[in-house]
Amino acid sequence: MDITWYIVLSAFIFAIGVAGVLSRRNPLVILLCLELMLNAGNLALIGFSRMWGNGDGQVFALIVMVVAACEVTIGLGLIVALYRRRIPIDVDEVAELRG
Amino acid sequence: MSATTAAWLVLALPLAGTIVISVFWKLLPGRTAGWIGTGAIFGSFVFALLALADLQDHAEEERQLTSNLFDYVNTAGVKAGMGILVDPLSVMVILVVTGVSALIHLYSVAYMDSDEGYRRYFAYLNFFVFSMLLLVLGGNLVVLIIGWAFVGFASYALISFWYRRRTATKAGMKAFVINVVGDVGLVLAAFLLFRDSGALDYEGVFRGAQDVYTINDGTLIAACCLLLVGAFAKSAQIPLHTWLADAMEGPTPVSALIHAATMVTAGVYLIARTHPLFELAPAAADIGAIIGLLTLIMAGTIALVVTDLKRIIAYSTISQIGYMVVGVSTFAHVAGLFHLMTHAFFKALLFMGAGSVISAMGVGGDASIDKMGGFRKAMPFTFITFTIGALALAAFPLTSGFFSKDAILAFDWERGGGYRVITVLGFLAALITALYAFRMVFRVFFGEPVPAARELEEGHVHHEPPHNPGTGEPEDTDVGYPGPDHAIAERAWPMKAAMSVLAFLSLIGGIALVPGVTKTLEEFLHPSFEDSKFAEMVPSAGTEWTFGAVGAVVSLAGIAMAYMIWMRRPGLSARLVERFPRVHAFLANKWYWDELYDYGVVRPMSAFGNFGRGVIETRFVQDTIIGGAVGIVRVGTSFARSVQSGYLRAYALLLLMGMFGLALYFLIVSS
Secondary structure (H helix, E strand, C coil): CCHHHHHHHHHHHHHHHHHHHHHCCCHHHHHHHHHHHHHHHHHHHHHHHHHHCCCHHHHHHHHHHHHHHHHHHHHHHHHHHHHHCCCCCCHHHCCCCCC | CCHHHHHHHHHHHHHHHHHHHHHCHHHCCCCHHHHHHHHHHHHHHHHHHHHHHHHHHCCHHHCCEEEEEEEEEEECCEEEEEEEEECHHHHHHHHHHHHHHHHHHHHHHHHCCCCCCHHHHHHHHHHHHHHHHHHHHECEHHHHHHHHHHHHHHHHHHHCCCCCCHHHHHHHHHHHHHHHHHHHHHHHHHHHHHHHHCCCEHHHHHHHHHHHCCCCCHHHHHHHHHHHHHHHHHHCCCCCCHHHHHHHHCCHHHHHHHHHHCHHHHHHHHHHHCHHHHHHCHHHHHHHHHHHHHHHHHHHHHHHHCCEHHHHHHHHHHHHHHHHHHHHHCCCHHHHHHHHHHHHHHHHHHHHHHHHHHHHCCCCCCCEHHHCCCCCCCCHHHHHHHHHHHHHHCCCCCCHHHHHHHHHHHHHHHHCCCHHHHHHHHHHHHHHHHHHHHHHHHHHHCCCCCHHHHHHHCCCCCCCCCECCCCCCECCCCCCCCCCCCCCCCCCHHHHHHHHHHHHHHHHHHHHHCCCCCCHHHHHHHHHHCCCCCCCCCCCHHHHHHHHHHHHHHHHHHHHHHHHHHHHCCCHHHHHHHHCHHHHHHHHCHHHHHHHHHHHHHHHHHHHHHHHHHHHHHHHHHHHHHHHHHHHHHHHCHHHHHHCCCCHHHHHHHHHHHHHHHHHHHHHHHC
């Protein structure tokens, strides 16, 4: 199959993720959308790996998965901390770093 | 035991007492802390006696023993050790200090009994004795300065002992600040002496000074004047005397110990200790003598009109130290130190008596003699001992004060020339002394008994709600106050014992130096002063007794005048006040020294401080420098700050836009 299909699919998923991250205010959904973006990247990496016929891209994809797992752990930890402090689960409410 | 070992133990015991009381204070019930403190000082006194015994075993030329515990500094030509010097002078002073301190500790055991700060009091008091002994025994200028500063701190802590009393804390600060002026003088003197002699220990300094300086060398006069600044601040001489009267805010035994018997004589000790320098700089010594003489007369006149019992004794102390300063500054070392010793006895005794009377006036009872009177029957023991103290103070014939005061005045007559003025004015001051001494006795113990005295005659002590006698404010008794039990000498044996011993010593203390009969003190101190040019200048017994007769007449005349004024013709003093209101106001305001300092130093400094705070700090530092820097940064970063909205999604958008921007750029570049 032509590489184009993979790239197009990957681009679509990535765009959905971006739209979610930019438009949603619930940090859980933002995390989900981030996952989408990462996995879109993974898909592209594996597609290219297949095109070139070697395993480098797959190694990258595995590393991205590990990073994604870590990121989710921290992200969920943050959400639990927010919840415990009775701060609304809404990224626009957590804007104390305003300069 | 060698003399130096004994001297180290003299130092160690009060320090150990301080540490034990301050570390284990929670475990010390009742009077335990008092007994520990008293025991430590008594032990110290015993070791001082051992040091004396051992010193007397040495040949006369070998009575300058030094001992070094460890080196403080030993680098770049500076060598100073934690060392002591044991010679007749220091041994005599430590005997007086430990002896009188032991008795005053004993008195305090009962006097401070119901005070909330009992243990704190004894920790401070032991610390004071340790510092004073360090000052006296110190073998070089460094240790001297350390002791000097410690003593100043101990004095501060004890004056402000009742720290909820605002007047007490203010008095403590005043004493500390003025003492620091003296410390600075002493330190600068040490710098000068070290620069030129290259040594810090006494012997090295004296030897170096002899080699470097000619007679009345300018630098040496400056150094000696700086030493005098130190001595005057500690010994409350003009112009640094104003703290001593306010120091009476402390507990009465503290006044007896620090502000009468020991600490305030440190200046006299310093001048006597550094006498080789003063002999090389007679001009500086003359300055000391003149100021001593002025102080002597000034403080005496103030003591005639002040009405607070403790302050009368305080001004009397300033005046008597004037005698000592005159003595040691005119090189009548033995006589000056003799007066130091006898004064310690009778002045401590007078303060103890005053403490007893003030307690009888009720808690925080008024110390004003206007409100006292007729205590003779109610307090027979206090009356007798106080009168003995007053007799010795007034130099009544054959009491201790009689011999010591006349020894100084006779010596100055013997020196001749301008020094004879000192003798004449000294006798005038002696007349004033007798007057105010018996003013106290007649006003407090004679006359119509006041209600407090009547109550005491019936067997119970007058009680008043605690209030500050100075301002009338109600007193906060949580942190210590001499109540509610009243400690009067009649009812507490430790107070009675201490006062009896001191009364005995005040009466017979003169036997150490009876002209023509005994020379004990002179022979004992001789090794310390044998290098003095005036060591051999001793007035003949005939001269001394002639002046003794004059002194006796003056003393009796003073007492008789006091009797006339306050007993035979009550109202005469009031008429005198009416007749000379200006003089009275001048004396009652203590020659306006406090006002002079207030307008001359305190107010300009505080105005300067306010200017610094209001203009320099607020306007210049805060508004201009800090505010300006902040303003510049704020303006310069306004764009960067506006980007930092704090909204996560805005950041994400910026990130993506950046990424797309980069991607676009590379696409354009590559195509």
